[in-house]
Amino acid sequence: MLKHRVEGTHKSLFIKITHNKMKQTLVQKILAKAVDRDFVAVGEVVEPRVGLAMSHENAALVINQFKQIYSGLDLPLKVWDPSRIAIIFDHRIPAESKKTATNQKLVREFIKQQGIEKFHDIRGDEGGICHQILPENGYVLPGTVLVGTDSHTTTHGALGAFAFGIGATEMASVWALGKVLNVEVPASIKVIFNGKLQHGVYAKDLILHLIGKLTNQGANFKVLEFCGSAIDSMDTSGRLTLSNMAVEAGATAGIITPDAETVRYLRQVANYQGFIDMVKADEDAEYEQIIEINVSDLQPQVAAPNHVDNVKDIASIEGTPIDQVVIGSCTNGRIDDLREAYEIIKGKKVNKNTRMLVFPASFKIYQEALQLGYLEEFIRAGAVVMNSGCGPCLGIHQGALGDGERAFSTTNRNFKGRMGNPDSEVYLGSPAAAAATAITGVITDPRKFMEEK
Amino acid sequence: MKVIYKLGSDISTDHIYPGRYMATVLPSETPKFAFDDMQDLNQLLNNGDKSEPRILVADNNFGTGSSREQAVSTLVGHNVIIIAKNFARIFFQNSINLGLRTITCPDIDAEVGDEIELRDNQVINITKNKVFDTIPIPPARMAIVEAGGLIAYTRKLLLN
Numbered sequence: 001m002l003k004h005r006v007e008g009t010h011k012s013l014f015i016k017i018t019h020n021k022m023k024q025t026l027v028q029k030i031l032a033k034a035v036d037r038d039f040v041a042v043g044e045v046v047e048p049r050v051g052l053a054m055s056h057e058n059a060a061l062v063i064n065q066f067k068q069i070y071s072g073l074d075l076p077l078k079v080w081d082p083s084r085i086a087i088i089f090d091h092r093i094p095a096e097s098k099k100t101a102t103n104q105k106l107v108r109e110f111i112k113q114q115g116i117e118k119f120h121d122i123r124g125d126e127g128g129i130c131h132q133i134l135p136e137n138g139y140v141l142p143g144t145v146l147v148g149t150d151s152h153t154t155t156h157g158a159l160g161a162f163a164f165g166i167g168a169t170e171m172a173s174v175w176a177l178g179k180v181l182n183v184e185v186p187a188s189i190k191v192i193f194n195g196k197l198q199h200g201v202y203a204k205d206l207i208l209h210l211i212g213k214l215t216n217q218g219a220n221f222k223v224l225e226f227c228g229s230a231i232d233s234m235d236t237s238g239r240l241t242l243s244n245m246a247v248e249a250g251a252t253a254g255i256i257t258p259d260a261e262t263v264r265y266l267r268q269v270a271n272y273q274g275f276i277d278m279v280k281a282d283e284d285a286e287y288e289q290i291i292e293i294n295v296s297d298l299q300p301q302v303a304a305p306n307h308v309d310n311v312k313d314i315a316s317i318e319g320t321p322i323d324q325v326v327i328g329s330c331t332n333g334r335i336d337d338l339r340e341a342y343e344i345i346k347g348k349k350v351n352k353n354t355r356m357l358v359f360p361a362s363f364k365i366y367q368e369a370l371q372l373g374y375l376e377e378f379i380r381a382g383a384v385v386m387n388s389g390c391g392p393c394l395g396i397h398q399g400a401l402g403d404g405e406r407a408f409s410t411t412n413r414n415f416k417g418r419m420g421n422p423d424s425e426v427y428l429g430s431p432a433a434a435a436a437t438a439i440t441g442v443i444t445d446p447r448k449f450m451e452e453k
Numbered sequence: 454m455k456v457i458y459k460l461g462s463d464i465s466t467d468h469i470y471p472g473r474y475m476a477t478v479l480p481s482e483t484p485k486f487a488f489d490d491m492q493d494l495n496q497l498l499n500n501g502d503k504s505e506p507r508i509l510v511a512d513n514n515f516g517t518g519s520s521r522e523q524a525v526s527t528l529v530g531h532n533v534i535i536i537a538k539n540f541a542r543i544f545f546q547n548s549i550n551l552g553l554r555t556i557t558c559p560d561i562d563a564e565v566g567d568e569i570e571l572r573d574n575q576v577i578n579i580t581k582n583k584v585f586d587t588i589p590i591p592p593a594r595m596a597i598v599e600a601g602g603l604i605a606y607t608r609k610l611l612l613n
Contacts, residue, residue, distance in 0.1 A: 045591075045592075045593035057475075057476075058475075058478065058521070058522075060478050061478035061479075061522060061523075064478065064479065065604060068604050069604050069607050069608055069611070070611075073608060073611065073612065075611060091475065092475075092476065096476075097476055099476040099477065100476040103476060103478065148520075149520055149522075150519075150520055151518060151519050151520040151543055153520075165520040165543050166520060166543065166546070167520055167521075167522040167525070167543060167546065167547035167550055167551075168478075168522040169522060169547070169550045169551060169602075169603050169604060170546065170547070170550055170603060172603075172604070172607070173603050173604075173606075173607040176607055176611060177607060177610060177611070181597070181603070181606070181607075181610075182593045182594055182596065182597060184591065184593055216463060216514060216517060217463075217513060217514040217517065217539070217541065220514070220539070220541060220542055221542050250514070250517070250541060250542065252542055307463060394472040394475070394519075395467075395471070395472045395473055396472055396473055396475065396476075413465075413467075413518065415465040415467045415468070415518060416465075416467070416468065416490070417467050417468070417471055417472075417490050418467055418472070420472070420473060422490040
């Protein structure tokens with residue numbers, strides 16, 4: 001059902017500036033507001049004000065570049081607004097090397113010096129993965145521009161922000177100026193998910209399916225705007241999973257119109273009591289492409305090695321032996337994800353031919369899972385519960401793979417070498433599928449364990 | 454300028470700069486880890502003649518994946534030019550910000566050893582006697598290139 005597909009990404013650099021009767025997509029609306037105008041055209045270059053600028057350990061590089069900007073200038077070395085900068089340590093925590101530990105120390109010193117308050121250190125009370133810390137603390141607000149030095153910054157589109165990844169030097173420029181330079185207003189692809197997901201099929205399966213259809217570059221330089229009845233009935237946890245992986249189709253952002261569920265999350269979960277901008281697209285805004293997917297027949301999906309768009313129904317690769325199961329990450333480490341895994345593994349054992357690692361996305365979730373008895377049950381089953389953080393997802397420490405080994409993971413990337421070893425393979429799927437796989441030691445459709453109940 | 458290596462599609466930031474080196478952040482220290490999991494290319498970059506720009510040719514979606522800027526700074530240090538059918542967005546923007554020369558050339562056809570000449574909006578493969586059109590960098594981004602990268606551009610704005 002792909003309509004007028006555009007081949008390749010290079011054409012997107014030549015988006016014609018169109019003034020479709022001043023009708024605007026969600027992202028146009030947000031960018032117009034961030035430059036104090038009523039209208040911005042797709043393809044036009046703007047310099048939007050930044051609502052929040054997020055970095056993790058790579059703040060060490062941002063600081064280096066920031067100092068270079070000011071080097072030799074007769075200006076005070078001060079960030080534009082310390083209240084709009086968030087820094088969260090997550091990629092290598094606790095530090096795996098003296099180099100990382102020293103970088104983290106330098107970042108802490110800078111944070112103190114600049115008076116940056118939205119800082120989440122390696123702590124059991126308020127730490128965790130940046131893409132979980134931001135929403136759960138009410139730092140992500142609909143209608144704002146959010147930039148992060150991490151490609152999965154797309155996550156925050158789930159709450160109606162225009163959120164996208166940038167490099168460290170660009171972030172240094174944001175710290176200096178408070179705006180992002182040279183943003184071309186992106187075209188949007190509207191993705192309508194209609195229908196009701198079957199039992200055992202989740203947001204993760206939905207986004208993997210879409211990436212398989214779009215390919216890993218199908219949305220390069222564009223924004224995915226998610227809507228439809230399946231999104232209306234999806235909670236914020238699932239929406240975060242969806243927007244998180246928008247970047248795996250190459251998208252600049254993956255955004256959802258704020259609704260009653262967004263307000264519920266902001267007020268009740270994130271404890272945010274301020275103004276909420278219920279921004280929405282104009283009804284007849286122009287989309288580069290409209291994709292409609294009926295989700296009612298969707299089966300559990302798996303992205304097989306070594307590309308995220310190598311997506312298959314789980315049935316076609318069931319039985320593939322797995323050496324390590326990983327449950328967690330910014331994609332699928334929330335309490336609902338842990339609950340799905342818990343419901344399946346409860347009373348069972350991790351197969352002796354595999355090992356299972358669990359990384360809650362934040363310590364808040366860790367504590368909740370602890371109180372609910374999920375962590376105890378994981379440990380009883382034979383899983384290893386690790387500290388909140390990025391863990392093995394990016395192959396630095398805590399769960400690298402051996403030569404020839406295969407992982408089944410709820411994370412977001414399966415590039416060659418992603419889990420620390422180019423001679424290993426990573427399959428991506430939902431937490432329920434991961435838990436079922438941990439029990440059998442081979443890739444398994446989670447519904448096999450659900451039907452027993 | 455010669456093509457020194459040919460790469461396929463979807464060369465990710467993990468190929469270019471493996472995650473295990475991410476604690477190394479300074480542009481002066483990243484070049485030695487470029488393509489560390491592809492030792493032939495790593496050796497070529499580290500030990501080859503860097504006196505004139507060397508060309509890497511790639512297919513679609515070069516630089517897909519992470520926003521890690523090391524994937525760009527690791528190449529800047531090797532005096533290379535990347536010619537690809539297209540680039541992933543964050544990598545492309547980082548290249549402009551750091552001054553890595555990237556050329557979007559949708560029909561590029563070149564082999565290792567081919568002699569290449571670059572002109573405005575064209576790549577000429579002298580060995581194959583073929584000319585390919587390129588997609589110029591959008592004007593908005595040329596402002597950064599012309600200023601000598603984003604650090605210089607931001608300095609200019611701060612002083613205005």
